[in-house]
Amino acid sequence: MVRMLGNISKLVARAGLGAVGVGALALLATPFAAGATTLHHSIAATSTVKCPAGTTATYDPPYGVPASLIGEDATTKRKNSGTPYSSVQCYNAAGKLVAYGNNAILYTYPSENLVPLGEKLYQQNCASCHGVNADGVLPKGTSGAFPDLGNLGPATINFWITTGRMPAADPKEIQASRKPPRLTDSQANAIAAYIDSLGPAVPGTPEVNVKGANLTSGQTLFALNCAACHTITGGGDALASNTYAPSLHVATVTQVAEAMRVGPGNMPVFSGNLTDQQVRDIAAYVTESIAKPTDIGGVGMGGLGPVAEGFIGLALGVGILMLVSFWVGERQ
Amino acid sequence: MTATAAPRTKRQKKQAQGPYGIVGSTVEALDERLGIAKGGRTFMDKIFPDHWSFMLGEIALYSFVVLLLTGVFLTLYFVPSQHLMKVPMNFPYKPLRGDTVSEAFYSTVNMSFNVRCGLLMRQMHHWACDIFVGAIVVHMARVFFTGAFRKPREANWLVGSTLLILAITNGFLGYSLPDDLVSGTGLRIADSIMLSVPVLGSYISFFAFGGTFPGDIVIARFFIIHVLLVPGIILALVGAHLGLLVRQKHTQFPGKGRTEGNVVGSPMFPVFIFKTQGFLFMTLGVTALLGALAQINPVWQFGQYYAAQISYAVQPDWYMGFLDGLLRIFPAWQWNAWGHTIPLEVTIPAVIFPGIVFNIAMAWPWIEQKFTKDKEIHHLLDRPRDVPHRTAFGVAFFSLLAILFIASSTDVLANFFHVSLNTVLIIMRVLTFAVPIIAYPVAYFICVELQAGGSIMGKRKIANVVTRTEEGEYVATPSAPRPGDAHVELDATPVPTFIVEGPAPESDEAELVDAEVDEGVRTASR
Structure with missing residues (x-):
C-alpha cells in the first residue's frame, strides 16, 4: 500500500514537474529569460514549446518516451532510458523521436x-x-x-x-x-x-544547438551534477577500484550530451532530472569554459589546485629565497 | 660652535651642520630630546652571524610584510558578506553573468577581473602566504636541528611555535573568505572537525557559525579575525620574537674565534642593515614574480559555494595538507554508545593528532632536557651530526608529516600513475608507519658515519683525490689547497665605536675612530 502510494506520488511529481515546466516556459519565454535563473536553477526556460519543421508533436505526459517503447508497467527500460521526462515529443516522418519540444537538442538517427x-x-x-x-x-x-x-x-x-x-x-x-x-x-x-x-531505441545522436546556451546555468548545473567526480575544473580524477572520471578538456559538445543522456561506464544516466536545455547549457559550459579556462593571472596549474600551488610555492618561492640567503650569507 | 654670522655660502651651511651633515644634526636633535643615542647604539651594534641559514627567518618576516601590504590593498575591495546579489549582465567572465552569488564571492572575482592590479595583489597575497608558512617551517627546522632552542632560548622557541600555529590558522581563515566552492568545502570540513569533538562538538560548531552550517555570518566573522585579530597577535609576537633575539643575542656555529662568550658576525650598521634591506626587496621581487606569472586559486573557475555542491579533488593549502592526508587515510572507526556517536575517524586524525604534533613541537626543549639532563646555557650551535638522536627524531617527525602531506593527494597520485585509488590508500597507510620507523635509524647511522669523518668546521672543503695503486687498491688522499684557494679566517676585531664622545672633529675629512668598517667580521661580548 505504502509502496503504491509512493509510486503514485512519484507519478504525480513527474507530471507536476512537466506541468510546471510548460507553465514556466509560457511565462518566461522572453528574450531576457535566457539569463533569468533562480538561485537553485530549478527550471531554466530558454525556448518556446515548438517542434522542428517536418515533425509532429505529441503531448503525452508524463513520459517523454514513445508509447511503442513503453512497457505495460510504464517503467524505465533499457530501450527507453536516457530520455528526459518531457511532456512533449516530436516525431519525424519515419516515426523516430527527434526532439522534446525545444530546439536545444535535435536527436538524429542514422540512415x-x-x-x-x-x-x-x-x-x-x-x-x-x-x-x-x-x-x-x-x-x-x-x-x-x-x-x-x-x-x-x-x-x-x-x-x-x-x-x-x-x-x-x-x-x-x-x-x-x-x-x-x-x-x-x-x-x-x-x-x-x-x-x-x-532493436530500435532512444536516444538518437544528439545534435546540440549551443548558440542559445546559458553558460551561467551551465556552470551551476555542472557544479551540482558533475563536479563531484569530474572535479570543478573538469580535469577528472581517480575513483574507487581502478576506475576514474575522465578529463573533460577534450570532449566535444555531442560527446558531453551523449554521456549525460546514456551514462557510459560508471557514470549515472542523467535523464529525468535534466532537460534538453540544461544538457545544452552544461555541454556549452564544458566545451567553452572548462576546455578553454579563463587562465588570467599567469600560467594555469592545470586545475590541480593547491597540490601544484603548494609545490610551486615551496620549490620556487621558498627555494629561490633560500638560494638568495645562500648567496648573501656565509657558506661554511 | 660659537655664534657667528649666518652661513652664506654652501660650504658654510654645510659646516654649520657639523661633521656628519644633515643626518648627523637630525640625529643629534632627536637625541637631545628623546635620548635615542643609547638604544640606537645597541641597535646599530647588534651583531648578526653571517651564516646563510640565519637568514631563513627573514624570509618569513619579509613575506609577512608582503602579506600586510597586499592584504591592506585587498581589504579596500573585498566585501565580507554572504548577502546574495545578482552579477551584472556585462560582467567580463561569461559563466557568471546574471548569476546570484554572495557579495564576498562577487567582490573577489570582481577584484580579479575589474580592479587594476587586483588580481596581482590577490595572487601575491596567496603566494606570500604559502612562502610565509614555508619559511617558518624551514627556519624552525634550522633552529631545531642545530639546537638553537636550548637554554636560554626556550621562550623564544615557544613564541616561534605559536607563530607557526597562528600563521596556519590565519592562512585557513583567509582561504575561506572568497566563498567559492573550494573554500566552502574547506569550511565544511572544518565544521565536521568541530562537530567531531565529543560532547562539546555541536556547541562549538553553532558558536563558530552562529547556528547551523553554513549560516550567513561566518565570512564576516572570519574576515575580522583574519585581518585584525590574528595579524595583530602575530605582529605582537614577532616583536617579542625579535626583542628576545636582541636581548639574548644570536647563537652561532662554532669556529675560529667563536666562543660561548661572544658573537661573531656583522654589525647591524653599516653591514647587515643593507643586506637585510636587500633581502626584503628580494622577497618582494620573488613574490611579485610569482604573483604575476603563476596563477593561484582561480576562484571564478570554481563558482559560488552552495552547501549542496561538492567538487572532487579539493585539497587545502599545503600547510593544512598533513591534516587532510590523515583524514583521508584513517580507517572508518566510530564509537556508538548510550545513544551518542563519536566519529573517531574524524576526532583522532583532525583533533587529537594535530594536538599531539603541536604539543610535542612546543614542548621539545623540555622533552630534550629530560633525556639529556643538560641544564647548561648554550650559545654555540650543534652540528646536526653531533646530536644524532635529536637529528634522527627530527627526520622521523618531518618524514611522518611529509607522508601525510603526500596522502592528501591520494586521488591525484592514483590518477597520475594510473593506479587504483584503493591501492594508493593502503600504500599510504603502510608508509605512514614504515617511513618514520625506517627514517630514524637511517638518519642516526648517517650522523654517526659523518661524525667519523672528523670536523672541518671553519675550514673550506678540499677535494679527496682517489688513486688506484698497481695492486688495484683505492687510496683517498686529501688534496693540497689550490693556489689562492687557501682559506684565511679573518680575525675577530672589536666593534667600532661610531659615537664619539667629546668635541666633534673639526675637519671635513674626519674619519670614524675605528676604520675598516667595511671589512665585515666583528665581535661583541655578551
Missing part, C-alpha cells in the same frame, strides 16, 4: 541505407567481443563477459566509438580509456545504424 556497411564494420571491429549478434554472447566463452549492445540507441554507440574507447585497446581493462578514434564519424554512424536495426 537505414548504412545498415549493410555498419554490419560489415561491426563484424570486423566489434564482434570479437560483443558477439556476432551484438548480444555479448561469444561462440565460445562466457556469456555476459562483454556488454550486450541490443537496444542501446545510436547515442551510446556514437559515444563509445567517437571517443576512441571502442574498439578497446585492452578488452580486459576495467575502464576503457579515451584515445584517438580508430573509426571515423561516418563509420561510427554506420555501426549505430546496424545496432539500431536490431
Whole structure:
C-alpha cells in the first residue's frame, strides 16, 4: 500500500514537474529569460514549446518516451532510458523521436541505407567481443563477459566509438580509456545504424544547438551534477577500484550530451532530472569554459589546485629565497 | 660652535651642520630630546652571524610584510558578506553573468577581473602566504636541528611555535573568505572537525557559525579575525620574537674565534642593515614574480559555494595538507554508545593528532632536557651530526608529516600513475608507519658515519683525490689547497665605536675612530 502510494506520488511529481515546466516556459519565454535563473536553477526556460519543421508533436505526459517503447508497467527500460521526462515529443516522418519540444537538442538517427556497411564494420571491429549478434554472447566463452549492445540507441554507440574507447585497446581493462578514434564519424554512424536495426531505441545522436546556451546555468548545473567526480575544473580524477572520471578538456559538445543522456561506464544516466536545455547549457559550459579556462593571472596549474600551488610555492618561492640567503650569507 | 654670522655660502651651511651633515644634526636633535643615542647604539651594534641559514627567518618576516601590504590593498575591495546579489549582465567572465552569488564571492572575482592590479595583489597575497608558512617551517627546522632552542632560548622557541600555529590558522581563515566552492568545502570540513569533538562538538560548531552550517555570518566573522585579530597577535609576537633575539643575542656555529662568550658576525650598521634591506626587496621581487606569472586559486573557475555542491579533488593549502592526508587515510572507526556517536575517524586524525604534533613541537626543549639532563646555557650551535638522536627524531617527525602531506593527494597520485585509488590508500597507510620507523635509524647511522669523518668546521672543503695503486687498491688522499684557494679566517676585531664622545672633529675629512668598517667580521661580548 505504502509502496503504491509512493509510486503514485512519484507519478504525480513527474507530471507536476512537466506541468510546471510548460507553465514556466509560457511565462518566461522572453528574450531576457535566457539569463533569468533562480538561485537553485530549478527550471531554466530558454525556448518556446515548438517542434522542428517536418515533425509532429505529441503531448503525452508524463513520459517523454514513445508509447511503442513503453512497457505495460510504464517503467524505465533499457530501450527507453536516457530520455528526459518531457511532456512533449516530436516525431519525424519515419516515426523516430527527434526532439522534446525545444530546439536545444535535435536527436538524429542514422540512415537505414548504412545498415549493410555498419554490419560489415561491426563484424570486423566489434564482434570479437560483443558477439556476432551484438548480444555479448561469444561462440565460445562466457556469456555476459562483454556488454550486450541490443537496444542501446545510436547515442551510446556514437559515444563509445567517437571517443576512441571502442574498439578497446585492452578488452580486459576495467575502464576503457579515451584515445584517438580508430573509426571515423561516418563509420561510427554506420555501426549505430546496424545496432539500431536490431532493436530500435532512444536516444538518437544528439545534435546540440549551443548558440542559445546559458553558460551561467551551465556552470551551476555542472557544479551540482558533475563536479563531484569530474572535479570543478573538469580535469577528472581517480575513483574507487581502478576506475576514474575522465578529463573533460577534450570532449566535444555531442560527446558531453551523449554521456549525460546514456551514462557510459560508471557514470549515472542523467535523464529525468535534466532537460534538453540544461544538457545544452552544461555541454556549452564544458566545451567553452572548462576546455578553454579563463587562465588570467599567469600560467594555469592545470586545475590541480593547491597540490601544484603548494609545490610551486615551496620549490620556487621558498627555494629561490633560500638560494638568495645562500648567496648573501656565509657558506661554511 | 660659537655664534657667528649666518652661513652664506654652501660650504658654510654645510659646516654649520657639523661633521656628519644633515643626518648627523637630525640625529643629534632627536637625541637631545628623546635620548635615542643609547638604544640606537645597541641597535646599530647588534651583531648578526653571517651564516646563510640565519637568514631563513627573514624570509618569513619579509613575506609577512608582503602579506600586510597586499592584504591592506585587498581589504579596500573585498566585501565580507554572504548577502546574495545578482552579477551584472556585462560582467567580463561569461559563466557568471546574471548569476546570484554572495557579495564576498562577487567582490573577489570582481577584484580579479575589474580592479587594476587586483588580481596581482590577490595572487601575491596567496603566494606570500604559502612562502610565509614555508619559511617558518624551514627556519624552525634550522633552529631545531642545530639546537638553537636550548637554554636560554626556550621562550623564544615557544613564541616561534605559536607563530607557526597562528600563521596556519590565519592562512585557513583567509582561504575561506572568497566563498567559492573550494573554500566552502574547506569550511565544511572544518565544521565536521568541530562537530567531531565529543560532547562539546555541536556547541562549538553553532558558536563558530552562529547556528547551523553554513549560516550567513561566518565570512564576516572570519574576515575580522583574519585581518585584525590574528595579524595583530602575530605582529605582537614577532616583536617579542625579535626583542628576545636582541636581548639574548644570536647563537652561532662554532669556529675560529667563536666562543660561548661572544658573537661573531656583522654589525647591524653599516653591514647587515643593507643586506637585510636587500633581502626584503628580494622577497618582494620573488613574490611579485610569482604573483604575476603563476596563477593561484582561480576562484571564478570554481563558482559560488552552495552547501549542496561538492567538487572532487579539493585539497587545502599545503600547510593544512598533513591534516587532510590523515583524514583521508584513517580507517572508518566510530564509537556508538548510550545513544551518542563519536566519529573517531574524524576526532583522532583532525583533533587529537594535530594536538599531539603541536604539543610535542612546543614542548621539545623540555622533552630534550629530560633525556639529556643538560641544564647548561648554550650559545654555540650543534652540528646536526653531533646530536644524532635529536637529528634522527627530527627526520622521523618531518618524514611522518611529509607522508601525510603526500596522502592528501591520494586521488591525484592514483590518477597520475594510473593506479587504483584503493591501492594508493593502503600504500599510504603502510608508509605512514614504515617511513618514520625506517627514517630514524637511517638518519642516526648517517650522523654517526659523518661524525667519523672528523670536523672541518671553519675550514673550506678540499677535494679527496682517489688513486688506484698497481695492486688495484683505492687510496683517498686529501688534496693540497689550490693556489689562492687557501682559506684565511679573518680575525675577530672589536666593534667600532661610531659615537664619539667629546668635541666633534673639526675637519671635513674626519674619519670614524675605528676604520675598516667595511671589512665585515666583528665581535661583541655578551
